Amino acid sequence: MNSIVMRENINTMIEHSDFAPENSIISAKNVDVFYGEKQALFNMNLDVVENSVTALIGPSGCGKSTLLRCFNRMNDVIPICHVEGSITLGGQDIHASNVDVVSLRQKVGMVFQKPNPFPKSIYDNIAYGPRIHGMTTSKAELDEVVEKSLKRAGLWDEVKDRLDKLGTGLSGGQQQRLCIARAIAVQPKVILMDEPCSALDPIATATVEELIDELRERFTIIIVTHSMQQAARVSMHTAFFHLGNLVEYGATSDIFTAPKDERTQNYITGRIG
Amino acid sequence: MQQRNSQTINVTRNATGQKTREILVLALLLVCSLVAVLTTIGIVASLAFEAFRFFQEVSLFDFLFGLEWSPQTALRSDQVGSSGSFGAIPLITGTLLISAIAMAIATPLGLLSAIYLAEYASDGARSVIKPLLELLAGIPTVVYGFFAALVIAPMLRNSGENVGLVISSESALAAGLTMGIMIVPLVSSLSDDVINAVPQSLRDASYALGSTQAETIKQVVLPAAIPGIAGSLLLAASRAIGETMIVVMAAGLAANLTANPFEAVTTVTVQIVTLLTGDQEFDSAKTLSAFALGLLLFIITLCMNVAALKIVDRYKE
Ligand SMILES: Nc1ncnc2c1ncn2[C@@H]1O[C@H](COP(=O)(O)OP(=O)(O)O)[C@@H](O)[C@H]1O
Numbered sequence: 001m002n003s004i005v006m007r008e009n010i011n012t013m014i015e016h017s018d019f020a021p022e023n024s025i026i027s028a029k030n031v032d033v034f035y036g037e038k039q040a041l042f043n044m045n046l047d048v049v050e051n052s053v054t055a056l057i058g059p060s061g062c063g064k065s066t067l068l069r070c071f072n073r074m075n076d077v078i079p080i081c082h083v084e085g086s087i088t089l090g091g092q093d094i095h096a097s098n099v100d101v102v103s104l105r106q107k108v109g110m111v112f113q114k115p116n117p118f119p120k121s122i123y124d125n126i127a128y129g130p131r132i133h134g135m136t137t138s139k140a141e142l143d144e145v146v147e148k149s150l151k152r153a154g155l156w157d158e159v160k161d162r163l164d165k166l167g168t169g170l171s172g173g174q175q176q177r178l179c180i181a182r183a184i185a186v187q188p189k190v191i192l193m194d195e196p197c198s199a200l201d202p203i204a205t206a207t208v209e210e211l212i213d214e215l216r217e218r219f220t221i222i223i224v225t226h227s228m229q230q231a232a233r234v235s236m237h238t239a240f241f242h243l244g245n246l247v248e249y250g251a252t253s254d255i256f257t258a259p260k261d262e263r264t265q266n267y268i269t270g271r272i273g
Numbered sequence: 274m275q276q277r278n279s280q281t282i283n284v285t286r287n288a289t290g291q292k293t294r295e296i297l298v299l300a301l302l303l304v305c306s307l308v309a310v311l312t313t314i315g316i317v318a319s320l321a322f323e324a325f326r327f328f329q330e331v332s333l334f335d336f337l338f339g340l341e342w343s344p345q346t347a348l349r350s351d352q353v354g355s356s357g358s359f360g361a362i363p364l365i366t367g368t369l370l371i372s373a374i375a376m377a378i379a380t381p382l383g384l385l386s387a388i389y390l391a392e393y394a395s396d397g398a399r400s401v402i403k404p405l406l407e408l409l410a411g412i413p414t415v416v417y418g419f420f421a422a423l424v425i426a427p428m429l430r431n432s433g434e435n436v437g438l439v440i441s442s443e444s445a446l447a448a449g450l451t452m453g454i455m456i457v458p459l460v461s462s463l464s465d466d467v468i469n470a471v472p473q474s475l476r477d478a479s480y481a482l483g484s485t486q487a488e489t490i491k492q493v494v495l496p497a498a499i500p501g502i503a504g505s506l507l508l509a510a511s512r513a514i515g516e517t518m519i520v521v522m523a524a525g526l527a528a529n530l531t532a533n534p535f536e537a538v539t540t541v542t543v544q545i546v547t548l549l550t551g552d553q554e555f556d557s558a559k560t561l562s563a564f565a566l567g568l569l570l571f572i573i574t575l576c577m578n579v580a581a582l583k584i585v586d587r588y589k590e
C-alpha cells in the first residue's frame with residue numbers, strides 16, 4: 001500500500017517537473033549544485049515564466065537560495081560552490097565563455113533577505129548601478145533614473161526631500177524598498193528576491209508585497225519565501241523544493257488547492273517545515 | 274502558605290549575599306581603573322609642574338616660536354636659561370618631517386597590503402603573509418635603529434653621490450624610511466581588521482548589481498572602512514611622532530631647521546632623551562626643558578587622538 005503511494009508520487013513528480021511554459025525567460029536544465037563535496041541541488045529542471053511572479057517554497061536548507069543564486073551566478077562568489085548543468089536566460093547559456101557576469105547581473109538583479117543598503121546617501125544608493133554600468137551621460141539623466149526607480153519602488157514620496165541622507169537611516173521596510181529601487185535602477189529583466197520580507201514587520205511586508213504585484217508588469221520576479229500565505233498572495237507560479245529536489249511546480253492555485261505530491265501537501269498544511 | 278514564606282526568605286538571603294559580592298567586585302574594578310586614571314593625572318601634573326618651572330626661566334613665546342635649539346649653551350652657570358636657545362620649532366619640524374616621510378611610506382604599503390590580505394589573498398597566502406608582517410612589528414626598534422644607521426643611511430648616501438645629490442650620513446630620509454617600514458604592520462593589520470569587518474552583505478549587494486571586485490572594493494568596501502582606516506593611520510602617525518630609537522641612531526642630534534629630507538634633523542623625543550641621560554641637575558633650564566618638550570608632545574598627540582575620534586564620529590553618522 002505504502003509503496004504504491006510512493007510510486008505514484010514519483011510519477012506525479014516527474015510529470016510536474018516537465019511543466020514547460022511557452023514564454024519562459026529562464027530555463028534550468030539538469031542543474032546540480034555542490035558545496036565542496038556536498039550536493040545541494042539535484043538534477044534541477046525549471047522554466048520560469050516571463051513577466052510573472054514565481055515563488056520558490058520549501059523547508060529551510062532545501063536549496064531555494066542556492067537555486068536563486070544560480071540565476072545571477074552569485075554562487076561564483078562562494079569559492080567552494082560548483083554548478084553543473086545548463087541555465088539559459090532568454091535562450092542564452094549564462095555559463096557560456098562569452099557571457100560577462102557583469103552584464104548578466106545587470107539583467108538579473110537581486111534583493112537580499114536582510115536589507116543591505118550601502119552606507120551612502122539615498123541618491124547614491126540608487127545611482128550606484130547606473131554609474132557602474134555607465135548607463136547615463138548627464139547628471140540630469142541620472143537624476144531622472146533615480147527619481148523613476150524610487151517612484152517605481154513606491155518610495156519617492158517618503159524620501160524625495162532627503163535624497164542626500166544616508167540610506168541606512170531609513171526604516172527596515174523603507175530600506176528594503178530602497179534595495180528594490182536600487183535593483184530596478186539598472187533596468188534588469190529579472191529580479192531575484194531571497195525572502196525579502198523575512199526581516200520586516202507585517203505592515204512593511206504588505207507594502208513590499210503590493211510593490212511586487214506592481215513590478216510584475218515590467219519584470220520577471222522570482223521570490224523565495226518561507227511564508228505560504230505570501231507565496232499564495234503574490235505569485236502566479238510556485239515551485240516546491242524538498243532536500244535539494246524540485247518536487248512540484250505549477251500554477252500557484254493548483255499547488256495550494258490541489259497539491260499532487262504528498263510532501264507538498266504535508267508542507268503546505270504545516271506538517272513538515 | 275508557610276512553605277512559600279520560608280522560600281521567600283531564602284531567596285532574599287541569597288540575593289543579599291550576591292549583592293555584597295557584586296559590590297566588592299565593583300569596588301575592585303573601580304580601584305583598578307582609578308590606579309590608571311590617577312597615574313595619568315600624576316604624570317600630566319608633574320609634566321605641567323616642571324614645565325611651569327621651565328617657563329619661569331624661558332618665555333613660552335620663545336619656546337614655541339624660537340627658531341634655534343641649542344640647550345648646551347644654557348648649561349653654563351653664568352648664563353642660565355635666558356641666554357640659551359630653547360626654540361622648539363626645529364624639533365617640531367624635524368619630528369613632522371620624519372613622521373611625514375614615514376607615513377608617506379607606511380600609508381600606501383600598509384593600506385595596499387591590507388586590501389590584498391583582506392580581499393584577494395588566498396587562505397594559504399594569507400596564513401604566510403600575515404604572520405610575516407606581524408613579525409615585522411615584533412622587531413625591537415633599536416634593531417630598526419642600527420639597520421637605519423648602518424644599512425639604509427650609507428646606502429642612501431652612496432646612491433645620492435652617484436646621482437650628484439648630497440645626502441648626509443645621518444638624514445631625515447633614512448630615519449623616515451625605516452620608521453615607515455616599522456609602522457607598516459600597524460597600518461596593515463588594523464586596516465585588515467577594519468576591511469574584514471565590512472559586512473559581506475554590502476559586497477554581495479555590489480556584486481549583485483554587476484560590479485567587479487575592484488569596483489566593489491573602491492566604491493563600497495573602502496568607503497565603509499574609512500573611519501577605521503583613518504583611525505589606524507592616526508595611530509600609526511602618533512607612533513611615528515613618539516618614536517625615539519630609530520631617530521637617535523639615524524637622524525642625528527643636529528637641530529637643523531630644514532625641510533630637506535637629505536639633511537640631519539632631530540626630533541622632540543630625541544632631545545628629551547639626550548637632555549635627561551647622564552648626570553643632570555634637575556633645576557637647570559636645560560633639564561627642565563625636557564619636561565616642556567614632553568608636555569608639548571603630549572598635547573600634540575592628545576590633539577591627534579581627539580581629531581581621530583572626531584573623524585570617526587563624523588563618519589559613523
Ligand atoms: N556557502 C555555503 N557553503 C556550504 N554549504 C552551503 C552554503 N550555502 C548553502 N549551503 C548548503 O546548501 C544547502 C541549501 O542551502 P540554501 O540554498 O541556503 O537553502 P534554503 O535557502 O532553501 O534555506 C543547505 O544544506 C546548506 O547547508
Ligand SMILES: [Mg+2]
Nearest residue numbers: 064065066194
Ligand atoms: Mg535561504
